Amino acid sequence: MLNRNPMNTMKTLILLFFITGSTVMAQQVPADEPESSRKRNETDQKIYQMALRYNDVVVARVKLFELMDRNPTNARYPELLASLYFETNQYGSAAVAALDALEKNDKSIPALEVAAYSLEQLGALDRALPQFERLYLLNDDIFSLYKTAYLQYSLKRYEEALNSINMLVKNTKSNEQKLGFPKEDDSTQEVSVKAAALNLKGLVYLDQGSKAEAKTAFEQALELSPDFELAVLNLKGL
Structure with a gap:
């Protein structure tokens, strides 16, 4: 049997998201990316991972912003940013980041999870509802x-x-x-x-x-x- 507390489950999903995040980010580097951008991405990703290791959320967020600016079509970075905001109970910022990620990938389960629970926490039930409906349809x-x-x-x-x-x-x-x-x-x-x-x-x-x-x-x-x-x-x- 599976014991389920929705908010605790979100925390668990986010932790798993962080653990797997660095691997997926590395896999998403485009093959034709300029060498200078590739090196900057690799450096920022390493700093992001170290910041998470030392629980420095501010530095981790800064690096994600830089990665987002340099890679505007990559949905992974706003997904990770949304999860960071949610983990620190910044539900307004989490919702915005998750919705931005969904504009790039409308089937992103992590982004849908963060958007749904964040909007619910903010009391925006009419906006949270379609996110939960989509989650059910997807998984x-x-x-x-x-x-x-x-x-x-x-x-x-x-x-x-x-x-x-x-x-x-x-x-x-x-x-x-x-x-x-x-x-x-x-x-x-x-x-x-x-x-x-x-x-x-x-x-x-x-x-x-x-x-x-x-x-x-x-x-x-x-x-x-x-x-x-x-x-x-x-x-x-x-």
């Missing part, structure tokens, strides 16, 4: 589908939310994979994505004034995860 990521459903619910796009939730419930992976939810004692409990989706379904019905359907959905969530505190509270709230 069939069940967590991106859950985020899609939740943002649709938050934006009161109820029919779309119900459609996404039904897709989640039917997906066999939703029984196996986990999401973390806060409890009243400030601890975190993990429940299956399917239970989380059914709880969300109850919230959608509740917003629509359909209390009977909401009650059924909360009860279904609790059949899967009897100690799911949030679903328990939602059911009691009825």
Whole structure:
């Protein structure tokens, strides 16, 4: 089973992104690049790697800016810059850098991840939603589908939310994979994505004034995860 906290997962993805970044950058050097530019790129990439090693984010960012200026068509550099900003909780800058990277490569999973979570953190839910939708379409990521459903619910796009939730419930992976939810004692409990989706379904019905359907959905969530505190509270709230 996979335990999933979306923000922690983003941090893990970014760490892996940094680890593999230097190799990919080296592979993307064009064969016909002038020798002077090639040497400057190699030098800046080495300094960027050393800066990361010593946790000097400022120097790493400066080198990425220089690489971006020298290589305007290379999407890798704005992807790495977006990840650096996200890692330091600079969500506005992270979102802009990620969106710039997507203009160069609209199928970049790392850029989509950073853009989606950064825009969500900024409260720009209407702009975060299409990024999560694209993530799901590109990599069939069940967590991106859950985020899609939740943002649709938050934006009161109820029919779309119900459609996404039904897709989640039917997906066999939703029984196996986990999401973390806060409890009243400030601890975190993990429940299956399917239970989380059914709880969300109850919230959608509740917003629509359909209390009977909401009650059924909360009860279904609790059949899967009897100690799911949030679903328990939602059911009691009825």
